[in-house]
Amino acid sequence: MGTLGIIIAIFVIVFMAMKGFSIVFIAPVASIIVIITNGMDFFPSLIGTEASFMTGLTGFIINYFAVFLLGSILAQYIEKSGAAQAIAQKVLSITGTEKPFPVLVAIFLIGAILTYGGISLFVVLFVVIPLAKPLFQQLNIAWNLIVIPVFLGIGTFTMTMLPGTPSIQNVVPTKYLGTQLTAAPLIGIVATIVAIAAGIWYMRFALNKSIKNKETFKLDEEANEKQIELKEKVPSFFLSILPILVLIVIIFVGSAMKVENIVLIGLGAAVIISAIIFYKYIPSHKQAVSLGANGSVMPIFFTSASVAFGVVITLAPGFQAISDFILGIPGNPLISLTIASAALGAITGSASGGLGIAMEAFAQSYLAMGVDPDAMHRISAIASSVFTGLPHAGAVLSLFALTGLTHKNAFKYVFIIMTLPNLLALIAALIIGIFFY
Template structure:
């Protein structure tokens, strides 16, 4: 009976969390409220004095999950957000996006938006910042092409959090978290990752382009709003090739400190082993310096950009921490442990079990990074002991985390649809869901299949 109540409570808490976020409740409130429901239905004490000796309690468990993720990843969020803001203030992000648009053309406006997001994301700009940077240009493109603007969130999300975010070599944290648990590097399983990324990019674009064309055929058109023209579309921008330098610097330095032993000068200064996730700190710092130099013409805007970046980093990471805290409490429930045991004891390939576990946990928490942070400490030792290849496990976990995490309560989805684009879930989420849930699930299945035959 206790297990049944716990299962009902866990499912109800997830439904409540999704409902509250769709209704616009701040995730910093929705997260602990939903976690409290899990605690209440799982027999977890509310406060430390009410818990038995050695027993967990809601307040401590929630805050341990919240602050643990904050401590592990705040520097990366901070530097990533500031880097993105500096790229925006200098005009570099807009210049790169304009360059992509100019090469692809207005006839392929959807592809141009997706490509601009992909280049910025793989260049190290935080996914939260990419949306803000590309949105004004997306509005310009969709207006020129007379396409319904409700698909802008889908284009932004698809270009940011699918085939780029979880691919080998990506400096996004969703590709870095498995490193500390599996002893891998950011390029783990790159051969399969390349195939899967190309598949997801092609399939997603085909689906998005088809959705837009069908909507236009039904008579949907672009609808202007006040403030659409208040953008940086016509400002003086640095040369796009020059603006690619910060992105190249981030990727180059990131790779350099991932493989310091490959460069004698670096290996003579630093330990021979990879710096792991800390390589991103070095890379973003160097990239930020390049972006500041490129933006000297806009140096008066830099202090405000640094301030916005710092504030944005706190907002972005605390939103993620809120769902990590929910996941930390959920992981204490009997229903969670029963599901985890069932997954760990699945017969067959450990990659399948890992994929299912991370997908489900990321869906429960509404966060790819949160799902990995909760799942990997519990699952990695067991699957490695079963003989799973660390590189294959890394890539499987990374791709799996980017599927069900994009349910309606995901912090990035809420931010992109509502705060950036001013749309509603009713209008925008169907496209977002297809592109950021179904497409990565297809990619995950293909990745597991390829690992099984290579």
């Protein structure tokens, strides 16, 4: 009955998320289902101070709030100053805007540069869409193809694979495994190459097929797309990318020296530099800081709610059967860890949420088996993202809201571009992890 209750709760999370309910509401509802069906003490399991839904929620916030806060403030500076726009325009000037495929490559590169520089994928969407739309219209490219370069840039290798990336998916394992942001660089680099190659191939394939089918730029007349204005005065490309370069250098040097909380040091330095060099490009620093601070609240609550649900699951008696099944999967332990991380990422529709649950539930068990922590870090992070291109994922819903696209006319591209590169990269990562770690 307990295991069945967990399965029902997971179904409720997926179903309600696809219906548009917030995970902040869904997670406690699903947790209550788990608590009741597993015969757990109700209030101690829900709001207790020892091990409960609430301690799972607050524990995640305590560990990662500073990362979300500084990252969100940095994103505001990069966006409000026009720095992100300047970076995007520089990339477009290099790739050109006369042919369809180079434009798609440029959009992909813009997303990758910004997310590797610590900018939230949601902010990147606000930068890329208004730049891409007139180009798609000018070249008569089918508008639903926009999701391919966007998600290839923000939802694959810069999220989980590239060593040193400041994404929350790369930070989460460090807290459980004692690893650095540059963990398992060989695995990360090979996975990145595989993901980019697969993504570029599919992007060209989808574009050629669209042209062959004579698909053109056409917006749904009923689409409620959001209009975003571009800034006229923006900083130079060098100034625009300087905070991002500083962040990356600090992370790599600090990780090599095994400095604790290096991502916070890097983000803090990037914010200070941004405040100085973008001073004349931002009308109100108070507004930028305040918007950044406020903007960090909902993302961390969304993720922490998913993790809190995971904590309740791990405490439930019915979870023992699931845990035994996962730990008992034959073969290298990295394979079973991969299955657990991928499944939990799919269930929550969030790579960071699924990864947090997987680390909470299994990290210590795998470390006790003697599994290399660096390999665990990189492979579990990659696995958590494989099946997150699902209908209820927050990034998917946000992109559709910004572009006026729908699940009907664009979701197939989202699913393929999020799944294919990540899955192939995961297979490559597993092979390297099994034979070399």
